[in-house]
Every structure is written in C-alpha cells, then in structure tokens.
Amino acid sequence: MFGGETVTPQRQLFIVSHHEELTNRLVDFLVPPEGKTMHILNFINWLPDNGPEVEQYKVEQATRASDRTRTRFKQLLSERAASKF
Numbered sequence: 699m700f701g702g703e704t705v706t707p708q709r710q711l712f713i714v715s716h717h718e719e720l721t722n723r724l725v726d727f728l729v730p731p732e733g734k735t736m737h738i739l740n741f742i743n744w745l746p747d748n749g750p751e752v753e754q755y756k757v758e759q760a761t762r763a764s765d766r767t768r769t770r771f772k773q774l775l776s777e778r779a780a781s782k783f
Contacts, residue, residue: 718779722772729768730757742779753778 711728715721730736736757743751 718776722775725771725775726768740775740778 713721713724715724725738728736738755738757740753740755741750742753745751
C-alpha cells in the first residue's frame with residue numbers, strides 16, 4: 699500500500715539493440731494486453747550540442763494485432779530508421 703491505495707505491480711522492459719531486425723521481431727511479442735499500454739522510445743540520433751534525438755510511440759492494443767498490422771508496424775519502424783541515415 700502506498701498513500702492508502704493498493705499499488706498494482708508494473709513492469710518495465712528495456713531492450714537495447716543495434717540490430718533492427720531483432721528489435722522488430724521482439725516488438726511482435728511485446729504488444730500490450732488489453733487495458734495496458736507500451737511506450738517505445740527510439741533513439742535515432744545523438745548531437746553533441748543537444749544530446750539524444752528520440753522518437754516516441756505509445757502503443758495501445760485492445761485486441762490481437764492482425765498479421766497485416768504487425769507487418770505494417772515493422773515496415774513503419776524500418777522506414778523511419780532508414781530515412782534518418
């Protein structure tokens with residue numbers, strides 16, 4: 699209990715990878731269950747004066763993602779990564 703309220707345990711998972719294909723495959727297994735959310739922080743660049751450049755995505759999945767949706771999501775991540783280099 700914290701402040702008179704019951705605290706529901708939460709999990710955080712950090713995946714750091716320079717291998718985009720592996721990361722995209724892992725995302726398939728990390729789609730949040732109904733009622734939960736997932737945040738993706740994609741570090742796309744580092745500038746000495748400004749520090750990291752980060753893209754943020756919030757994933758809310760109420761139902762099972764179709765194969766088409768999963769494929770499109772991976773394509774979007776790949777396209778965004780490719781456009782930055």
